[in-house]
Structure formats: structure tokens, C-alpha cells
Amino acid sequence: MVLQAKEFRTAEHDISEVFLNRWSPRAYADTPVAEDVLNRLFEAARWAPSAGNNQPWRFIVAKTEEDLAKFHPVLMEGNLVWAKRAPVLVLVVSDNTKGSHEFDSGTAWGFLSLQAAKEGLITHPMSGIYKDVAKEAFNIPDTFDVHLAIAIGYKGDKEMLSPELQARETPSGRRPLNEIVFEGSFK
Amino acid sequence: MVLQAKEFRTAEHDISEVFLNRWSPRAYADTPVAEDVLNRLFEAARWAPSAGNNQPWRFIVAKTEEDLAKFHPVLMEGNLVWAKRAPVLVLVVSDNTKGSHEFDSGTAWGFLSLQAAKEGLITHPMSGIYKDVAKEAFNIPDTFDVHLAIAIGYKGDKEMLSPELQARETPSGRRPLNEIVFEGSFK
Numbered sequence: 376m377v378l379q380a381k382e383f384r385t386a387e388h389d390i391s392e393v394f395l396n397r398w399s400p401r402a403y404a405d406t407p408v409a410e411d412v413l414n415r416l417f418e419a420a421r422w423a424p425s426a427g428n429n430q431p432w433r434f435i436v437a438k439t440e441e442d443l444a445k446f447h448p449v450l451m452e453g454n455l456v457w458a459k460r461a462p463v464l465v466l467v468v469s470d471n472t473k474g475s476h477e478f479d480s481g482t483a484w485g486f487l488s489l490q491a492a493k494e495g496l497i498t499h500p501m502s503g504i505y506k507d508v509a510k511e512a513f514n515i516p517d518t519f520d521v522h523l524a525i526a527i528g529y530k531g532d533k534e535m536l537s538p539e540l541q542a543r544e545t546p547s548g549r550r551p552l553n554e555i556v557f558e559g560s561f562k
Numbered sequence: 563m564v565l566q567a568k569e570f571r572t573a574e575h576d577i578s579e580v581f582l583n584r585w586s587p588r589a590y591a592d593t594p595v596a597e598d599v600l601n602r603l604f605e606a607a608r609w610a611p612s613a614g615n616n617q618p619w620r621f622i623v624a625k626t627e628e629d630l631a632k633f634h635p636v637l638m639e640g641n642l643v644w645a646k647r648a649p650v651l652v653l654v655v656s657d658n659t660k661g662s663h664e665f666d667s668g669t670a671w672g673f674l675s676l677q678a679a680k681e682g683l684i685t686h687p688m689s690g691i692y693k694d695v696a697k698e699a700f701n702i703p704d705t706f707d708v709h710l711a712i713a714i715g716y717k718g719d720k721e722m723l724s725p726e727l728q729a730r731e732t733p734s735g736r737r738p739l740n741e742i743v744f745e746g747s748f749k
Binding site: 386387391394411420421424426427432435438445474477478489500513523547550557558561 | 571574577582586602605606607610613614615620621623625628655661665667668670672673677680687700701702706709710734736739742743744
């Protein structure tokens, strides 16, 4: 089911399928994610490049009932309504004493998302979160910034979603390449 | 030659080889990068996820002699000494009016770097750049932030580097996974 994203997306140039197949569904199945599978996602993130090889990213994982309950108040209502079904939630934070820490953490999340797609997992990044709630709930020091929550799991049936969300349960498009790549000068 | 990185790196968990094989050499061969190959790198970046699908990233490409000469003063001396041999230099900038633009641009760069590794290309990200010089040289509006310069090309012989840089021409390691992944609480 996960591998159908490319049917909704057209690449202008022939790239590895994983980039098109990675998208952000909201319908999560009950199926738990095995420990070794989850470890591979973080392993991929671990090898991301960063300024001075600082590796400023940290991942806080919630997968027990207790930790998930602690995580849910971090999510804004529009995300909570569907993300509460995800078997794994992850918070991405980064060491704000390091240069480029936000940019580099985005790279690490990208690596994680692609390994997930290769595993047949779905991931959905959420910037709609209460960062202050997250800092309190997960004892995050002031030297770390909160960036993103990620829902991780297996794709479920979209009928579990509200009609409004069902209508949005397809991979999104992108700007044409000539709007993001400029030769020699910003255009 | 590019595919030997995994010999220097040990993954704790079995991930796709591309993550280990992507590293940041400094020895660039003269070989030019064909237009269609380069397009595939940006195509991969294009499909990165972003907050609200804002796609805040933009890439400014220098590959002609004239544009490369315009790019070189953007690089700090420590990078210029080797990066001036790269046949393609790219500046990553992002729309600072969009939330998470820095984080999201890091994700797009990550996607680009992996497609490059799959193509047998090498990429080297440089945060050691003069951002003000870049803004002037490439007419970047104030609503865009400059993040990163990337050298792109094919791997050359490390003997072309100074003895100091030759000694650094191997893939770097990473922190153990238990230093970046925490369950239930920041540790």
C-alpha cells in the first residue's frame, strides 16, 4: 500500500523510487513496529552529515502506552486526532550550542524518513506541536531546541479517518524544478 | 572508489548501504557532471517533505567557468583550497518567511546527497562560507537565508590534496546510537 505513492507523483527526472514513495499518510494501522526495524531508522539518521560532524540531533522515542500518553499533549489538536493511533511517536530536538543544528537535524530526519520508506513504514512529520509542553514532558534542557514530532507505523485503511482527512490521504505534489533551481543567480 | 566508505564505517543495525557510502571527500576529479545526472540530484531534493509543503529551499548552481569564479570568493580559505577543483558548486538558500525553513532545507539537502551517492557522485557540504558575499554575488533577496555550499563531482585521487587533507580523506564516524536515541525522556 505504501509503494503506490509514485502513481500520484510524476518526477521530471528519473530518480530512485524511494523519494517518490516516501509520503506522509495519516491513517496508521495498529501493527506495532518491531525494535530492530525501529533501530534501523535511527541508524540511518545517525549517518547524516553535519557541520563539523557535530551530530546535533537527538531523538526521544515514545512507544509504550505510558510514554505515548505523555506525548499526546505535545501534539496540536489537528495532528492529535489522527496521530494518537500511531504506535510510535518521536520528538526531534537538537543541540542549539552547535552551528547549523536546525539544518543538520533536518538532514537526519530526511535519512530516517527514507529508511522508513524502504522498510514499508510510513512517517508523518508534524511541526504543529506545543514545544513548551514537549520541553517539560521530556525534560529537554534549554540547550536543546524542539523541532518536529514524527508519527511512525504501518499504513492503515483510510476509512478510519474523518471524511475531511480521507480526502487529503494522497501524496502531495511539488513545485516544478525550474522554480527551485537557478543557474548562476537567484531568480 | 566512492563505494568503499562502508569499509571504514560500522553500522550497529543493518541499513541501506547508501547511508554509509555517502561521505564528504575533498579530492575532486576534473570529470564534468552531465546535465541529466545533475538534474536527478535536484529532482530528489524536490520531493523532500516540508512544513505545510512550503518547499522553502532554493538551489543556486555554478558550473560554468564564469559562475564558478563568482562562487569561489563565497568559500572560506580552508574550503576554497580543495573545493575550487569541484566542477559544480551549489548554494542552498531558503525562504525565511516560512516556518521550519532551515530544518526543511536540511532535509532537501539530505535527499540530494543520497541521490548523488547512488549516482556514484561525491558531495561535500560546506558551512564555512561568507554568507554576505554569497547574497551579493548571487542577488539573493533578504527574504532568503543562506545555509550551505555544496561541492559536487566525481571522486579524484587523494594525492592531489595537501598531506594534511590527505590524512583526513576517509569517511568520518558517528556517536553510538545510545547517545542520540532516548526512550521516554531526554537523557
